[in-house]
Amino acid sequence: MENNTTEDVMAYIEQVLAIAQSGLAYSKDRYDIERFTLLQQLSAALIAKSQRLDLDHVAGWIEVDTHYATPKIDVRALVLDAEGRVLLVRENSDGNWTLPGGWCDIGESAAEAVARETCEETGLQVTPVRLLALFDKRKHDHPPQVPHAHKCFFLCEPESGRLLEHTAETSGARYFPLHELPPLSLHRVTLRQLMTVVNHARSGKVHALFD
Structure with missing residues (x-):
């Protein structure tokens, strides 16, 4: 842009x-x-x-896209390890890092989509355990971009698998301490969003944040 x-x-x-x-x-x-x-x-x-x-x-x-125009649904997984580090993947498209995720496919729920995307991008099988936030992308500090999207952030727990270095869409998957985050892919997640969902997950509150 x-x-x-x-x-x-x-x-x-x-x-x-x-x-x-x-x-x-x-x-x-x-x-x-x-x-x-x-x-x-x-x-x-x-x-x-x-x-x-x-x-x-x-x-x-x-x-x-045909028929009546509606926002797309983007899903993102928040996966934390025992040390509180956050799992990020590096996007091939811009070389920056983001929470695992992507668009929902037709015929799957948002929870199914976030589990699938996380496995495809990291190699880990995860279980979504809580919807942390449902955000309107245009109300957050992303760079301007179309299409209009609603972003679903899920807290996910890893079950099995191992981290992959390369996938069709990513070129790295690593856990990062929150004070040592790499450059973020801002079309996908912003620092403010990341810190917001991490703090909400740690709070233990069961309600989901929304705009």
């Missing part, structure tokens, strides 16, 4: 895409369909230019 692409601009693009997607879902008039399709194409071009992405790639993931 370039610095001159503001949060307001990305929020505007996101709203335009949502209007276009919902319009395509319900419109019957061919001229309306053409207009909504053009809005999608223009938005894709602007996203691709601002984020230096391939236009066909951006257009492809926009076209995947």
